[in-house]
Amino acid sequence: MNAHTSPSGWPVLVLNADFRPLSYYPLSLWSWQDAIKAVFLDRVNIVAHYDKAVHSPSFEMRLPSVVSLKTFVKPTTNPAFTRFNVFLRDRFSCQYCGDHDDLTFDHLIPRSRGGQTTWDNVVTACAACNLRKGNKTPSEAGMRPGQLPFQPSVTHLHRNGRLFPPNYLHESWMDYLYWDTELDP
Template sequence: MQHHPALVLNADFRPLSYFPLSLLPWQDAVSAVLSEKISVVAEYDVVARSPSTEIRLPSVVALRQYQPLAQRVAFTRFNVFLRDRFKCQYCGGKFAAADLTFDHVLPRCRGGVTSWENIVAACSPCNQAKDKFSAMRPVTPPREPSPHELLAAKRSFPPNHLHESWNDYLYWDVELEN
């Protein structure tokens, strides 16, 4: 039963988060259902039993109270990589997060600040080459993404584990293929 997390949706039936995916361990999901904090939307074919109760494990749950989303995106290393779609902004190559660096377009030694507008994802070879050739410019000028833009980027990188009951709620507004 330990491998039966519940996908958590906001009261409007959109996921609270895509990256990381908003999941609850089955124990917390059952507890929240019993305390009426969340509603069950879909269930697994697995039950949990106590001496007096039997309950099917929830696979998708929705909050009863809407949680407003943040108005601004948090400035983190991972969100910069996500904004840049895990591509080096100098050579255009696609890399794993572990193979990217956080690069100041205008170096700090020349007055550059650590902000959305001055940081890009870069591979190590390009980052080192940029130190020698200061004329290198990013393919896409850095800027702060809107929450909507970062959400779209997060949908492009689905997690490794997706239960089939989650698909209708994770990608409900994505155009279907013929």
């Protein structure tokens, strides 16, 4: 656990101006020092506090636990094509056997056969399945992925990100993390 996500680091949840987290996975967190700097620069509003305070000779301030940006940051509509986002799209599991360890990615149409490194040709695979499939197509190898590859939306990645909460969630954050999920009737 690093200082940003451990309780002793006093991490601060950062919300957009509409009170939604800037990102879910990784969760949009700042250090308490960065949050206080943003308060003094008038870039954020403090939404909730910790019970802990910081002091200077002439000033005392409770540490913020949740801040919201004063200016709305328009979320990206197309997520970046990164290894991490491929793993997140595929829920950090091998699309051939379901394993969660030693993950890499596999090209359905191998690169040596003209396959591209794109959303539509890459799936998460464990090293063993990737080695077993080798330079074959899934049908040649007799290995069908559990989910065919696709370009996810930011919403899809946020939804998957909620399945993997960080090690530490302060109670003051809960009202802002899951407010846009469907409620049970």
